[in-house]
Amino acid sequence: MESTPAPGENIAVLRKARGLGQTKLARLAGISASYLSKIEVGTRPVTPPVVAALAKAMRVPTQRIYGQPFLGPSEQADLLNDLRSAVRRYTLPKEDVPEPAELAADVAKAMQLRAETNYLELLGMLPRLLGQVTATALSSSGEAGAWTQVSDVYGCAYAAAHRMAQPDLADMIVSRQAWAAQQTWNPEAEVAAAWNEAGTYQSAGQYDDGLAIIERAISKYEGAAGNTPASALSLGSLHLRGIVLASRHKDKNATAEHLERAKRFANGLQSDVLRHNLTFGPGNTALYELAAHIELGNPDRATKMSGPLLEDPPTNLSPSRLGRMYIDIARVRLDMKDYSGTEEALEKAFAIAPQMAEVHPMSREVIRVLFVLHQRARPKLMTMAKRTGLVG
Known part of the structure; x- marks a missing residue:
């Protein structure tokens, strides 16, 4: 970088x-x-x-x-350009329809790469895979399962574009995902699309508009869903997004309401579930509560929560979620001026989700501050600063 x-x-x-x-x-x-x-x-x-x-x-x-961390010629820029081209021609796939089993395996692999934060490998397979799932859906006479695959792959593409700091591309991908989700007759796919749509407003700092998207999706899904594990995952996930948006909007009441409702749905699940690129359950809800305390300016409460999470991290969460947890813990430790603890948390983030840690804005900010605060002699910090592109 x-x-x-x-x-x-x-x-x-x-x-x-x-x-x-x-x-x-x-x-x-x-x-x-x-x-x-x-x-x-x-x-x-x-x-x-x-x-x-x-x-x-x-x-x-x-x-x-x-800023833009991928200026000039680079592997990331080339891969992003290929993805942009594939997303642009969303109704004109050039790829042939593959065998169903082969396609299902590739979709599953893309979702796994997203969860593991392996963005470069994911970007490498997305252009072709988007063409294949779309060609399959267009030739399937409206078969809902085929369009669900299209929606899921666009969900993977959104994660890659978002993490690679491409907001315009992420916006375009979300519109394509919504287009596919509307043809699935699958409310869960529409929830996943709404989650990412709200994410584009979150990235733009338009937290009130993002909350409006979440409230609309919750209202719509509540009318269509029954009391099932799938509905708990969908509604709970929407409330998790609501927690982030409300806490960044400094709305303590809305944050508390979304958190309370998320916990209510999480209590009905024995463990966290990953479906349609959404993760929900007790472990992930705790991570969102930790982040909310940080955003609302409660470092003492965040520090208290982070201790047990560090000692006993949720074992069934993906690297994408655990990596974000360690970045949040690094942030709160920096607020408490625990610089060695901050570096320790960052090291864990780089160990479990290296590509996320390299590009995540908050990870880069925490490293930058540590680097400025007379920490330059620390070799591990220097290594992380180089990996994020903060030093040459």
């Missing part, structure tokens, strides 16, 4: 280009000038809600602040 400007540097450049002083921009964004100054010099991480507030104040997309 190539070295790119950090969000703090991008904020400073954008601010100066608009003729804004730190005091005025901080006031517009609802943060202190001291906090903004520390973000710009790299001694405090910029969090997603703050990125959203600063982007709104400067009238730029959030991606302008995060």
Whole structure:
């Protein structure tokens, strides 16, 4: 990965280009000038809600602040271009219809790669696989199962585009997933599409609009679903997305409501379930509760929760979920000025989900702050900084 400007540097450049002083921009964004100054010099991480507030104040997309980690020729850029081309010609697949068993195996492999955060291998197979599942569905005379495969593969594509910081591509993929889901007659597929649609608003910092998408999906699905494990997974997953959106929107009441309802559905499941690229159960709900405490500014409660999670991590969660848990724990430990504990949590994130840890905005921010705070002599931190492209 190539070295790119950090969000703090991008904020400073954008601010100066608009003729804004730190005091005025901080006031517009609802943060202190001291906090903004520390973000710009790299001694405090910029969090997603703050990125959203600063982007709104400067009238730029959030991606302008995060930057683009895949500038110029690179393996990632080539793979993303191939995916973009495949998504663009969504009704004109060039691929032939494969054998059903072969196709089912490839779809399962793509979903596994997504769960394991193996984004490069996933990107390598997605263009061809999207063409194959679409060709199969178009030739199946509306068979619902074939369209469910299309929806699931687009769900994998969304995860890759989102993690590779391609919001425009992610938006296009979500529209394709919704198109496929509407032809499945499968409410679970429509829930998965709504989950990702709300995710695009989350990435853009439009948390209230994302919550509206979630509430609409919950209302629609509640009317169609019975009291089954599948309905618990679907509704519970929607409430998990609601937890993130509400906590970043600093709406404590909505956060508590979504959390309470998610826990109610999770209590009916013995363990976490992964279906249609959605993970739901007691373990994942705990991870979302941890993240909510961080977003709502409750580091003490987050620290208290993180201890048991570190000692006994949920064993049935995928690397994508556990990697995010360790990144969240690193973030709260940084808030508590536990720098060695922060580095330890980051190492665990890199061990279990290396490609996620390399590109996740919060992982990169935590590493950047550690690096600036006179931690440069630590060899493991230097290695992580190089892997994220923060140093050459």
